[in-house]
Amino acid sequence: MSGRPVLVKPGLPHPLPGAVGLSHLSAYDWEAADGVCGGSPHLHLVCTEAYVVTGGRGAVQTLSPDGYREIPLEPGSIAWFAPGTVHRMVQGGDLRITVLMQNSGLPEAGDAVFTFPPEVLADPSRYAEAAGLPPGTGPETAAAARRRRDLAVEGYLGLREALVAGDNGPYREFQRAAARLVRDKVPTWRELWRTGALATAERTGAQLDALAAGEPSYLGEATAHEAAPTRLGGFGMCGRRDEYNLPGTTLPYGGE
Template sequence: MPSTFPGATGLSEVSIYDWPGADGAAGGSPHMHTASTEAYVVLQGTGRLETLNSAGFTSTPLAPGVVLWFTPGTVHRAINDSGDLKVLVVMQNAGLPEHGDAVMTFPPEHLADADSYRRAAALDIKDADAGLPAGEEAARRRRDLALQGYLVLKDAVIESGPEALADFHAAAGRLVGPRTSAWAELLAGGAAEQAETTRQQLLSLDAAETFYLGKARTTMGKRENRRIYGMCGRIQAWELSDS
């Protein structure tokens, strides 16, 4: 069901992975979103958000109360310095990230075609609370593979500037391109529909008609029972529709 949360956004609580990577820093799988802006509200712990985008390479400190967001095309890596970094993620266009909007920074051979990417990205065990070593090992291997490609990209951006991202952006575009018609349907039933509802409400108010105010309601999101292995960490999600 489409999100009826304000702005048709998605909401999740993410405990950033505390697994050390090849460079010694603990954190999640570097990736980018192709059609959704993502926001962090830091709840606990400290760390950094490394980003690669039109500004080049940036490292932003994370601490409780920090709010930041980044637009599509921003390669990002959450680093968990304190070991207990937890963020509330607000995601634009709920449904798109769940339907493949994100692309991880795997080495180029894993971005060559959809099948290669799917094999690298797949997790057979998604339940992060099941206590199964195989699930954590697979999520960690995926993180390490994304980190391998990211560290090369990071060095290239530091040396040559944002233009070094062009090949990765192009590969990501080829991977997600076939999905955009389905995304358009999700957008039409979510953010676009909410915007149209607001437009109609403004027209009603302009005509001194307030009938829609009598249909006001309160909705409580349903917290999912189990966390899942995500890209940045273990994800606690909510169902945010009216039904």
Template sequence: MSALPGGVSVSHLRVYDWPAPDGVGRAGSGSPHLHVASSEAYVVLGGSGSVHTIGPAGFSVHPLTPGTIVSFGPGVVHRAVNDGDLEVLVLMSNAGLPEAGDAVLTFPSAVLADPAAYREAATLPTPASGASDDEIAAAARRRRDLALEGYAELGAAVDRLGPAALRPWHDAAARLVRMLVPHWQDVWTRSVYAQTQATASALEGLIRGVAPHLAGGSVTATAAAAPPRRYGMCGRLQTWPTSP
């Protein structure tokens, strides 16, 4: 079961302060990407910036200041833009899926068309492989810059063709994750679906005036993962386990 209600995962994000090749963001930018199955929400804790999205409504810029909440569903390409010390609490549906490949970066179309090339470009070295933090950071920045190349390609296509230009990118994303889906189905069944079924059962009992589920109430306390933060798509992440 998820550590948070409804199969939600949570992480604390410090958006990258690396200057972007296209000059967007006074302080830096994250890596544009989309999710194929999960929804995401930004709850802004501090700093300033914006999230740029490309979806069925076209291109949009959503300002981010403390207290702002912006959410976006599967298929919406999003890019976190840092204008200064941007920190965000990130909520994701389907805990376990985003961590298992649900996010697809907007690499150039030639890379998206080749699963092996995509995996090579998307995978970062790890401390376990002997990589230093500086080496991991450099690889994350190269990955970000490659995603921005594809993002510029996608933006130009949307300018020409409108939101219909997203269709080939969505199709490529679906092909890339297809082999992962059986594992996702297992994760989702044991977390989100199980919680949904438990709620359905509770409601059926309550409508009859009985509540046996209340006797099984529990409390779970979960600590954040210890530093150092890992390099995510949009910035440095502090994460919480998705299961107690």
């Protein structure tokens, strides 16, 4: 054994810094039952999500153990939410954001759960039917995305009303129901994390070891990469989404 540090190759080809996910969103301008225009409330089970506002105005409404909040969004502002935080993007006028998502690939692999009413969450097949969309970006997909949004808002308003009244029971039960829905997906998520975010962090450790040993030969692999959105105007949870067909960036491994 030479004792030289062994560099860990990234499991993903050319991941973005930190193996983050990336997409661009224009918030929906569809009016919901409460008169508010915006996206589908949901939470993530293991991913922190960040909004970087690039244009327009709006807000993000959140439900968490510290209660209900409405965070203003304007160009240059950033908001982010830890796993378990219910969030709803609200349109205030031409709101556009760049989304940075922890744990490359996991949100598209089912890490996000909509705030559908309890009876939908209790039935995995019914949940899957309500959450799914037809392929493409045409009128049929738009109508399905709006129905999905309206159903998520229906459940969300009940959670918010209870939380504002000081009752966090429905919110906690929603978190538990979301966890039950995704439990069978954990082995797949673990592999995505292992070959994405974890592999990237381990590679940094190996690079530090190499530098400490005075053997920076890995720098000989230096290069640059570029990409542009390859699908424009897709229907995301919060709005129309521009996506990158790069593993771990927006689409699931293997694409769609």
